[in-house]
Amino acid sequence: MNQFDIPIVMYHSINKHPQKNPLGYLSFYPEEFEAHLKMLKKLGYELINMSDLLEMEIDYNKKIAVITFDDGFVDNLLIAREIMEKYNARGTIFVNPEYAFDSKVSDVIKSKYGWGYMNFDEMREAEYSKVFDIQAHAMTHEFIFTSGKIIDIYTEDKFDKYYWLAWMLYPDTPKRWDGDAYKYAKLIPEGFPIFEYNRRLSCQKFIPNDEFIKHALDKYEKVKDKQELISILNDDEDEGKGELETHERYIEEIKVQVMDCKNVLEDELNKNIEVICFPGGGYNDLVLQITNDAGYRCYMRSSQLREDNNINHLKKMKQGKFVGLNRISFTRNYPKVYSKAASAYWVGKISMKSFQNNNVYTSVKKILRKIR
Numbered sequence: 001m002n003q004f005d006i007p008i009v010m011y012h013s014i015n016k017h018p019q020k021n022p023l024g025y026l027s028f029y030p031e032e033f034e035a036h037l038k039m040l041k042k043l044g045y046e047l048i049n050m051s052d053l054l055e056m057e058i059d060y061n062k063k064i065a066v067i068t069f070d071d072g073f074v075d076n077l078l079i080a081r082e083i084m085e086k087y088n089a090r091g092t093i094f095v096n097p098e099y100a101f102d103s104k105v106s107d108v109i110k111s112k113y114g115w116g117y118m119n120f121d122e123m124r125e126a127e128y129s130k131v132f133d134i135q136a137h138a139m140t141h142e143f144i145f146t147s148g149k150i151i152d153i154y155t156e157d158k159f160d161k162y163y164w165l166a167w168m169l170y171p172d173t174p175k176r177w178d179g180d181a182y183k184y185a186k187l188i189p190e191g192f193p194i195f196e197y198n199r200r201l202s203c204q205k206f207i208p209n210d211e212f213i214k215h216a217l218d219k220y221e222k223v224k225d226k227q228e229l230i231s232i233l234n235d236d237e238d239e240g241k242g243e244l245e246t247h248e249r250y251i252e253e254i255k256v257q258v259m260d261c262k263n264v265l266e267d268e269l270n271k272n273i274e275v276i277c278f279p280g281g282g283y284n285d286l287v288l289q290i291t292n293d294a295g296y297r298c299y300m301r302s303s304q305l306r307e308d309n310n311i312n313h314l315k316k317m318k319q320g321k322f323v324g325l326n327r328i329s330f331t332r333n334y335p336k337v338y339s340k341a342a343s344a345y346w347v348g349k350i351s352m353k354s355f356q357n358n359n360v361y362t363s364v365k366k367i368l369r370k371i372r
């Protein structure tokens with residue numbers, strides 16, 4: 001019987017300017033992040049990255065925690081790194097090659113806001129730093145429509161929720177959002193129908209046809225009531241609205257997202273890529289099978305789907321089995337009376353204690369949400 005499970009903590013961005021764009025909510029303030037590391041150290045955790053975890057002979061009686069960052073934000077390197085060095089912590093960054101290609105021209109924004117995604121040079125710098133380990137977050141971070149069922153109608157004020165429509169409709173739109181993010185809110189036509197949607201890897205993509213979109217935009221001019229408009233548009237047959245990509249095309253897409261991503265990163269970084277984290281936790285059995293065939297050793301489970309514990313998963317992985325690992329994240333919903341650092345410290349500490357004591361972790365999260 002092991003004394004401690006191995007928590008894999010999930011972060012995205014660590015930034016002082018988290019409010020300026022649709023993905024700003026993903027940021028922790030540096031003082032919150034530092035408070036977490038301080039707390040983890042005080043609780044006696046050694047803070048390592050995924051590569052360490054895969055390579056080391058694990059002493060299951062030692063307290064180990066893995067630090068991870070999704071999406072490849074450049075502030076991991078510019079801001080988190082220094083804090084991590086201070087606490088002797090290491091971490092893994094899950095990156096999307098598509099974001100890296102997009103970030104070739106983002107230097108100005110990076111210097112101004114510390115906001116944007118790492119390009120390949122910065123990923124190599126992260127690897128050389130000995131703090132970070134780079135692993136895969138799939139080729140792209142896109143959303144897709146998944147059926148002909150319309151669930152909402154786009155208006156500019158909904159950009160925070162539907163920012164990915166700009167990427168979908170205008171592929172040249174930058175993948176990062178800078179200080180002027182909201183100028184892209186005007187790109188998407190008012191009245192654009194929002195079909196059911198999900199993450200790229202979650203299922204086959206629905207492709208609406210141009211005539212239907214035109215028809216929907218026409219109707220938007222005439223029918224002002226949103227619910228009425230949605231039900232009129234949904235009365236049309238799905239076949240008239242567009243079509244689902246073929247199963248073969250879907251399999252090709254999974255291979256691009258999983259295998260090509262691995263190959264690109266291995267070429268660019270000259271290392272083995274063995275861990276994948278699927279964007280938004282969007283995956284299914286077929287995706288897992290192809291990921292296993294591609295030679296990955298493990299994946300990050302969706303944070304909604306905690307199963308068993310990481311020690312058991314890791315033991316199976318060391319025997320050569322492809323496994324999914326559980327991750328946890330700390331909430332940022334604090335009572336406003338305390339300082340950010342103090343709140344982060346205590347919220348983090350309560351979360352860690354509950355994580356190690358039979359899964360009351362999620363209920364603690366729910367309570368914290370209520371007292372916000």
Ligand SMILES: [Zn+2]
Nearest residue numbers: 070071279280
């Ligand atoms: Zn992500």
